[in-house]
Amino acid sequence: MFTGIVQGTASIVAIEEKSHFRTHYLTLPTAMMAGLELGASVAHNGCCLTVSAVNDGVVAFDLMKETLRVTNLGELGVGDEVNVERAAAFNAEIGGHLMSGHIMCSAEIVKIVTSENNRQIWFRLPDKNLMKYVLYKGYIGIDGISLTIGEVVQDKFCVHLIPETLARTTLGKKRLGQRVNIEIDSQTQAVVDTVERVLAQRDAMSATSVTSL
Structure with missing residues (x-):
């Protein structure tokens, strides 16, 4: 989960392209590197990505086909910046609102x-x-x-x-x-969605009642 309070921006320093797949290499702000490990979640422009490698301050993230299709991350190139936020801790202040990192x-x-x-x-x-x-x-x-x-x-x-x-x-x-x-x-x-479903059920019941008369 994330809070939507961006911790900074990070530059893409390299991109590795594969078929329907790519890896972004970023230099994260120094404050965000503390305790960063493989498997950690970091939001890139709001999209939750997983750390796949950490090397000399450069962090790698893999982007699959669906991520490239739905988000704007596939349009980015070397030198572009993204908004970044590490996953929220349980004792963290929620300054924005709870976000999943799943882009619609x-x-x-x-x-x-x-x-x-x-x-x-x-x-x-x-x-x-x-x-x-x-x-x-x-x-x-x-x-x-x-x-x-x-x-x-x-x-x-x-x-x-x-x-x-x-x-x-x-x-x-x-x-x-x-x-x-x-x-x-x-x-x-x-x-x-709940209101729509309740109204639809009510309308269906009303239609059934009228038909049975």
């Missing part, structure tokens, strides 16, 4: 509005059916960052970013047309 889809940046000390970024989801989980003032994970949804309009939504978020994460460098990884808040998804 990627969203396109369709609008950026910059003003003094603030930035508003609009995103479009690839599937309009996912918008039912995107609620005003609800939580959402964007490239591993726990953020609050600012506005929702049809198939688009926005977030408002403070200078600290822009400085600490890669969102400050994002441009129009780029994709970001999206993790829908699991509690929101559970509530919405």
Whole structure:
């Protein structure tokens, strides 16, 4: 599990390509290296990846076909940066919201509005059916960052970013047309799905009652 509080950014120093598979080699911030072992979980742009090797400060992570398909990690090259966060400890402060590191889809940046000390970024989801989980003032994970949804309009939504978020994460460098990884808040998804299921059952019972009359 993760908190969505990004601990820093890390540069990709090498990429090893294989058929429907690749390995990323990163230099993590020094503070994140303490106690890092094989098998540890580290979120890259919100995607939970497993440490497969540690060599002289360079850490390797394997990305399988499904990860490359669903996330934006397959679009990255040597020199690109990712938001990174190590898995949360049981006694850690949850400053954002609980996140699994399982990316549901990627969203396109369709609008950026910059003003003094603030930035508003609009995103479009690839599937309009996912918008039912995107609620005003609800939580959402964007490239591993726990953020609050600012506005929702049809198939688009926005977030408002403070200078600290822009400085600490890669969102400050994002441009129009780029994709970001999206993790829908699991509690929101559970509530919405439960309500839909209850309403569907109620409608089915009502239809059965009318038919039997």
